[in-house]
Amino acid sequence: GIQVEQSPPDLILQEGANSTLRCNFSDSVNNLQWFHQNPWGQLINLFYIPSGTKQNGRLSATTVATERYSLLYISSSQTTDSGVYFCAVELAGGGADGLTFGKGTHLIIQP
Amino acid sequence: NAGVTQTPKFRILKIGQSMTLQCTQDMNHNYMYWYRQDPGMGLKLIYYSVGAGITDKGEVPNGYNVSRSTTEDFPLRLELAAPSQTSVYFCASSILDRDRTEAFFGQGTRLTVV
Numbered sequence: 001g002i003q004v005e006q007s008p009p010d011l012i013l014q015e016g017a018n019s020t021l022r023c024n025f026s027d028s029v030n031n032l033q034w035f036h037q038n039p040w041g042q043l044i045n046l047f048y049i050p051s052g053t054k055q056n057g058r059l060s061a062t063t064v065a066t067e068r069y070s071l072l073y074i075s076s077s078q079t080t081d082s083g084v085y086f087c088a089v090e091l092a093g094g095g096a097d098g099l100t101f102g103k104g105t106h107l108i109i110q111p
Numbered sequence: 112n113a114g115v116t117q118t119p120k121f122r123i124l125k126i127g128q129s130m131t132l133q134c135t136q137d138m139n140h141n142y143m144y145w146y147r148q149d150p151g152m153g154l155k156l157i158y159y160s161v162g163a164g165i166t167d168k169g170e171v172p173n174g175y176n177v178s179r180s181t182t183e184d185f186p187l188r189l190e191l192a193a194p195s196q197t198s199v200y201f202c203a204s205s206i207l208d209r210d211r212t213e214a215f216f217g218q219g220t221r222l223t224v225v
Contacts, residue, residue, distance in 0.1 A: 004153075031211075041221070045213070045215065048213040088153070088154070088214075096212040097161075099146075101146075103152060104152075
């Protein structure tokens with residue numbers, strides 16, 4: 001099956017810092033999503049981004065499908081950004097038969 | 112819209128007991144999914160359904176059963192619960208629309224088997 005690797009696995013930053021999270025995947029995809037899992041365990045949709053660039057406030061994401069990677073940028077970090085960030089993909093040509101998740105990046109923002 | 116709703120939020124089972132995790136969505140999505148998340152890991156697909164009456168196995172289906180009698184509901188059944196099924200379970204739904212398949216998740220069910 002498709003492989004999804006996220007880096008770094010852990011990241012500790014001071015409030016106000018910027019960060020870049022990376023997701024590499026091993027095959028062509030027709031779906032790529034970034035999620036934030038908050039400390040209460042809730043999965044929050046950040047971006048649906050199988051290709052291109054999107055921005056939402058302090059967050060932005062870029063997927064270069066031909067090179068099989070995606071980047072999530074967080075600017076001016078706040079303590080509420082803490083949690084685990086997951087990248088998940090769906091293999092191209094497979095319809096919608098489920099996402100494959102990476103192991104996540106655990107982000108801690110210190111005040 | 113409520114989105115994807117899961118019940119219960121928490122449950123403790125004894126080894127060998129059975130239970131059903133409920134999932135319902137009100138977005139008229141044709142695709143529904145069950146995932147499990149073990150500590151420190153990403154989610155893994157248990158079962159999925161592409162529409163009422165159709166289900167298929169995911170990566171980790173052993174010990175679980177599903178049914179899909181309506182578009183809205185996709186219950187997950189655990190028979191003979193085992194400690195290895197202690198996990199957080201997430202239900203999700205999506206719709207295939209011109210190759211767009213964005214998935215939306217419920218709030219999860221935390222299950223402990225003792």
